[in-house]
Amino acid sequence: MIDARVAALAGEYARALRPEIETLFRQQWADPELPGMEVRAAARLANWLAGHGFAVEKGAGGLPTAFVARSGPGGGPVAALLAEYDALPGLDNEAAPVRKSLGLAAGHGCGHNHIGPANAGAAVVAALVCRELGIGGEIRVIGCPAEEILWGKIALFRAGVFAGIDAILTSHGDYQTGALSRPCQAVVSGEFVYASESGHGGQTGQRNALLVAEEAVSAAIRAIETDYPGVLLRHVLRKAGVMPSIMPSETRLWFTTRGFDYERTRGAYEAIARLASDAARHGGVSCRHQFISESRGYLPNDTLGRLLFAAMRAAGGPQWTEADLAFMRALCHACAPEEQMEIDSEIRYFDSGEDYYGQDDGEVSWRIPLGRVNWAYPKQVPIHHWAWTALSGHPAGSPGPLAAAQALAMATVTLLGAPALIVDAQLELRRRVAGIGLTQPRLGALATMTQAPESFWAASWVE
Ligand SMILES: [Zn+2]
Known part of the structure; x- marks a missing residue:
């Protein structure tokens, strides 16, 4: 499926670009920014692409930290790669096998x-190979902000930024190496703000916003268990109170529902929203519902999955050095001292079962065929955890995304050189969505995320 000449050229260019890509890995890691606030991370990637001849549009779709970068003569198919660059609050850590914060607001725990850089690197490599082989079409990199709250691609999609793209390829670190054609979770997310009068905790008869939020959580857990088995409910109290003798005046409760059945996951969220406002009524406090986003889970696509599997095999899996493995062993020991390190180094095709995560590209995958490769990290290193941040900042983290970059470049060139494959992927998508009424995904926090994203992270946003 992957032409030997394409594989050889992509390998050559990827090797030549490797120092630049690895520099970007380090720079992005050392300067983590919260979702919606990735000003420097987005600029670093956009400027790097511009330096390699891409035409860059910053602030795409009206999102300050989004961009679109284009390369190629056009006039043929458009293949896109997704660049993500946001970091997670609270997960900042040194690149060491021990929990030690650097004092930053965020960390690359995903x-x-x-x-x-891997996906942007794939685009640059693919552009070079296409030019050399005289392959037309266009390679587009979509710079996607705020993936971690499953928000950015929903906003970009609604703004029309994905229009005109024929196929999308992307990558992510996980516990498996290879290509995927199986669903991940749908996610619906929103915040409930309970407010009442503050006052001295010794007085009686006061309204307590925190107590109401806690009651809403208990009611929601019971309702999901009884009425929505299979749907997961997750919540955090982002703002609870200050001290027991000051009655909390505002409490913020962030709920997400997650599941493989989109309609049920949505239905579960609606049920919880009703319970959340019922709790406010009973407790005599006000409740404001601030919706964040909703995204379908990934729609598998075997046409792209098989292509990416072939490309991963042609590129070869991650090549860890002894020093890389020693670091990962130390990290595993810190996370799971009783266990031996397990790391999946075999390249496989995953087309049965499900993946546990949600991604905002899931929504897009129902409109445009989308394929993803994964590279593995040790099973003992939890994702969305300080240890994943540590690994992401260490050279041991790099062989996986470097292999993915090479595979994505080969697959991109192959697609542009054989538009019939894109047609197949699109026909497959149409077969899979036949009979499903796709509606515009709902989105909240648009003014907040575009004008004052810091207020989202300070839990003070109002919409
Ligand atoms: Zn992620």
């Missing part, structure tokens, strides 16, 4: 310091 490895998006790798995804942006």
Whole structure:
């Protein structure tokens, strides 16, 4: 499926660009920014692409930290790669096998310091190979902010930024190496703000916003268990109170529902929203519902999955050095001292079962065929955890995304050189969505995320 000449050229260019890509891995990691606030991370990638001849549009779709970068003569198919670059609050850590904060607001506990440069790197490699082989069409990199709250691609989609794209390829670190054609979770997310009068905790008869939020949580857990088995409910109290003798005046409760059945996951969220406002009524406090986003889970696509599987095999899996393995062993020991390190180094095709995560590209995958490769980290290193941040900042984290970059480049060139494959992928998508009424995904926090994203992270946003 992957032409030997394409594989050889992509390998050559990827090797030549490797120092630049690895520099970007390190720079993105050392300067983590919260979702919606990735000003420097987005600029770093956009400027790097511009330096390699891409025409860059910053602030795409009206989102300050989004961009679109284009390369190629056009006039043929458009293949896009997704760049992500946001980091997670509270997960900042040194690149060491021990919990030690650097004092930063965020950390790359999901490895998006790798995804942006690896996928942008794939685009640059693919553009060079296409030019050399005289392959037309266009390669587009979509710079996607705020993936971690499953928000950015929903906003970009609604703004029309994905229009005209024929196929999308992307990558992520995980516990498996290879290509995927199986669903991940749908996610619906929103915040409930309970407010009442503050006052001295010794007085009686006061309204307590925190107590109401806690009651809403208990009611929601019971309702999901009884009425929505299979749907997961997750919540945090982002703002609870200050001290027991000051009655909390505002409490913020962030709920997400997650599941493989989109309609049920949505239905569960609606049920919880009703319970959340019922709790406010009973407790005599006000409740404001601030919706954040909703995204379908990934729609599998075997046409792209098989292509990416072939490309991963042609590129070869991650090549860890002894020093890389020693670091990962130390990290595993810190996370799971009783266990031996397990790391999946075999390249496989995953087309049965499900993946546990949600991604905002899931929504897009129902409109445009989308394929993803994964590279593995040790099973003992939890994702969305300080240890993943540590690994993402260490050279041991790099062989996976470097292999993915090479595979994505080969697959991109193959698609542009054989538009019939894109047609197949689109026909497959149409077969899979036949009979499903796709509606515009709902989105909240648009003014907040575009004008004052810091207020989102300070839990003070109002919409
Ligand atoms: Zn991620």
